Amino acid sequence: MSTGRVEAFSDGVMAIIITIMAFGVTPPQGADLDALGEVLPSLLVFALSFALIGIYWNNHHHLLGAAGRITPAVMWANLHLLFWLSLVPIVTAWVGDYYSESLPAAGYGLVSLAAAGAYWLLVRAIIGADGPDSDIARAIGSDVKGNLSVVAYVAAVGLAFVSPYISYAILVAVALMWIIPDRRLHRAS
Amino acid sequence: MSTGRVEAFSDGVMAIIITIMAFGVTPPQGADLDALGEVLPSLLVFALSFALIGIYWNNHHHLLGAAGRITPAVMWANLHLLFWLSLVPIVTAWVGDYYSESLPAAGYGLVSLAAAGAYWLLVRAIIGADGPDSDIARAIGSDVKGNLSVVAYVAAVGLAFVSPYISYAILVAVALMWIIPDRRLHRAS
Amino acid sequence: MSTGRVEAFSDGVMAIIITIMAFGVTPPQGADLDALGEVLPSLLVFALSFALIGIYWNNHHHLLGAAGRITPAVMWANLHLLFWLSLVPIVTAWVGDYYSESLPAAGYGLVSLAAAGAYWLLVRAIIGADGPDSDIARAIGSDVKGNLSVVAYVAAVGLAFVSPYISYAILVAVALMWIIPDRRLHRAS
Amino acid sequence: MSTGRVEAFSDGVMAIIITIMAFGVTPPQGADLDALGEVLPSLLVFALSFALIGIYWNNHHHLLGAAGRITPAVMWANLHLLFWLSLVPIVTAWVGDYYSESLPAAGYGLVSLAAAGAYWLLVRAIIGADGPDSDIARAIGSDVKGNLSVVAYVAAVGLAFVSPYISYAILVAVALMWIIPDRRLHRAS
Numbered sequence: 001m002s003t004g005r006v007e008a009f010s011d012g013v014m015a016i017i018i019t020i021m022a023f024g025v026t027p028p029q030g031a032d033l034d035a036l037g038e039v040l041p042s043l044l045v046f047a048l049s050f051a052l053i054g055i056y057w058n059n060h061h062h063l064l065g066a067a068g069r070i071t072p073a074v075m076w077a078n079l080h081l082l083f084w085l086s087l088v089p090i091v092t093a094w095v096g097d098y099y100s101e102s103l104p105a106a107g108y109g110l111v112s113l114a115a116a117g118a119y120w121l122l123v124r125a126i127i128g129a130d131g132p133d134s135d136i137a138r139a140i141g142s143d144v145k146g147n148l149s150v151v152a153y154v155a156a157v158g159l160a161f162v163s164p165y166i167s168y169a170i171l172v173a174v175a176l177m178w179i180i181p182d183r184r185l186h187r188a189s
Numbered sequence: 190m191s192t193g194r195v196e197a198f199s200d201g202v203m204a205i206i207i208t209i210m211a212f213g214v215t216p217p218q219g220a221d222l223d224a225l226g227e228v229l230p231s232l233l234v235f236a237l238s239f240a241l242i243g244i245y246w247n248n249h250h251h252l253l254g255a256a257g258r259i260t261p262a263v264m265w266a267n268l269h270l271l272f273w274l275s276l277v278p279i280v281t282a283w284v285g286d287y288y289s290e291s292l293p294a295a296g297y298g299l300v301s302l303a304a305a306g307a308y309w310l311l312v313r314a315i316i317g318a319d320g321p322d323s324d325i326a327r328a329i330g331s332d333v334k335g336n337l338s339v340v341a342y343v344a345a346v347g348l349a350f351v352s353p354y355i356s357y358a359i360l361v362a363v364a365l366m367w368i369i370p371d372r373r374l375h376r377a378s
Numbered sequence: 379m380s381t382g383r384v385e386a387f388s389d390g391v392m393a394i395i396i397t398i399m400a401f402g403v404t405p406p407q408g409a410d411l412d413a414l415g416e417v418l419p420s421l422l423v424f425a426l427s428f429a430l431i432g433i434y435w436n437n438h439h440h441l442l443g444a445a446g447r448i449t450p451a452v453m454w455a456n457l458h459l460l461f462w463l464s465l466v467p468i469v470t471a472w473v474g475d476y477y478s479e480s481l482p483a484a485g486y487g488l489v490s491l492a493a494a495g496a497y498w499l500l501v502r503a504i505i506g507a508d509g510p511d512s513d514i515a516r517a518i519g520s521d522v523k524g525n526l527s528v529v530a531y532v533a534a535v536g537l538a539f540v541s542p543y544i545s546y547a548i549l550v551a552v553a554l555m556w557i558i559p560d561r562r563l564h565r566a567s
Numbered sequence: 568m569s570t571g572r573v574e575a576f577s578d579g580v581m582a583i584i585i586t587i588m589a590f591g592v593t594p595p596q597g598a599d600l601d602a603l604g605e606v607l608p609s610l611l612v613f614a615l616s617f618a619l620i621g622i623y624w625n626n627h628h629h630l631l632g633a634a635g636r637i638t639p640a641v642m643w644a645n646l647h648l649l650f651w652l653s654l655v656p657i658v659t660a661w662v663g664d665y666y667s668e669s670l671p672a673a674g675y676g677l678v679s680l681a682a683a684g685a686y687w688l689l690v691r692a693i694i695g696a697d698g699p700d701s702d703i704a705r706a707i708g709s710d711v712k713g714n715l716s717v718v719a720y721v722a723a724v725g726l727a728f729v730s731p732y733i734s735y736a737i738l739v740a741v742a743l744m745w746i747i748p749d750r751r752l753h754r755a756s
Contacts, residue, residue, distance in 0.1 A: 031668030
């Protein structure tokens, strides 16, 4: 199986997730500013999720561009990542509805954490397929940003029970850290 | 018509099904563990359906990769398969809502059975187009796994009326059996 | 602009329409046969609409395969066709809800008629771009099947007010007539 | 990263937006003309939004066809445009529900304005990547139509508070102005 087909399928899934998430934002139930204000939290969490999926799309593209071959392990690791990303619209809608509560914020953090873990597994599967001397193995090296994200997501899950707004601040910070595409993979691809 | 276009269209449809199925999972109607617990069955059946479509995507890709040419019969057999797969989100939502009942479990089994039958028809249509001496005809040989799935799905439909949980166990077992991509086709493609 | 991009975009839109239409079928609101019976009309009209879009996808593919170049007129004629096709899910859901009434059946017929008219316009736009001596102009010739469909759809709209079931019979008959891909274009492409 | 992949992803997102927007049009809640009449405003605003996304798809295609290379700035400018376009279904549904009110019309105008601004930023990012002597920089020149659209959208936002129908007239006029693909980019691509 070529990397091209896996990329095309993954791109399709991510394009649908990013677009369809907007439907978790119920249109304002009224035509005044109050009704608009009520959907504001939904819009903000939609923007965060849009950035999250956009970041995965971008990094996923660089990752698969640097990958040499697709083994069954790589293919299932990729589907596993897409599974967790496909839960993002659900937690996005949940947080949009109950943004001031701890559990939805922790749920959002947990899905982010699982997606980050799935991405990590995908990187290992690709390195496993291409060998420790491959471009990708060297390019990844010590994955500081990836490890930092995992730690931050764990913190976002735990601190949601202190205040969900701490979680949101952490999630936004991680997104900002990733918006610049990973220089190391960029060089390798 | 090239196999490429049929693959691209099928991939598009399966990418949409896999993604959009998540919308059958209503976000928790509350911010506590009870509300989360109520959506757990929906999440589990979503995970099963995600695996089911993922398996079809993977095997479909290997199948079309081994196919030589697309006749009208192949094209309609393919659309027929996509028709049954497009019913998966509906039975997924139905089982998510009434997971402890027999009829939804039987309905899920029936759609799985129809999709397996449609896949079987697609294989025959491709062999019919390429001839009995083609790579694909030899690669398929005696389709043990395919036949076993059909028997298992028939059992899942019938035993749902004893207990839906027996059906779910069978459906999960079939999914696990298929997660390893078919070695025979793999070799042929 | 290449025909490839227009085909890819159109395929994407049709793949989404065909998949997402299944969401107009509300999952049964109960776990017994009565609840299942209530969604049966929705399932049948979904199957009809699935065939309708499948036919357009197939013929559209043959048509664009025979087209030489994409002018702005061709591009807008194509978007115009996609516009009417994107209304198919709405009339599908409407008929699914009120299948025994005249107006929804007439509405379904009207959208079918408009899509057929838009397809006719697209054919003219392509012939206009490629010239009267082009392969496509010769392949179309006197478009008996296309003209017959338009007449049948007009009848389906009108006769819906006698009985919606006459409309459904006509719509099914037209679909069956088109399921065999158009031999003339097939030869030209 | 090639322009091809960014185009394919953007096309996918726009194909989904254009299709899925139809779901903001609730099927008529009844089978008589009154019920049909109630969804008419939703259908009209859907048609306007369909044209809007169709115009962006067309111009975006010409723009990326003329672009030389994709820098991170171009990629994020493109995602930023897609973000605003993905809000179009929400404001479409809002206006469909409350078409006679000022705030939804202003909201629609604001999203249109933000998308136009995002498109302008994308053009700048592409010129920044390709240099001031590139084909695209010359092709754009003084962007009369783009500037005119921004002015018109600002007016549509403000005048919505006089009457929403003035906004709709302006939005329709801007759409008509853009339906003819941009001759300058057409020449350069």
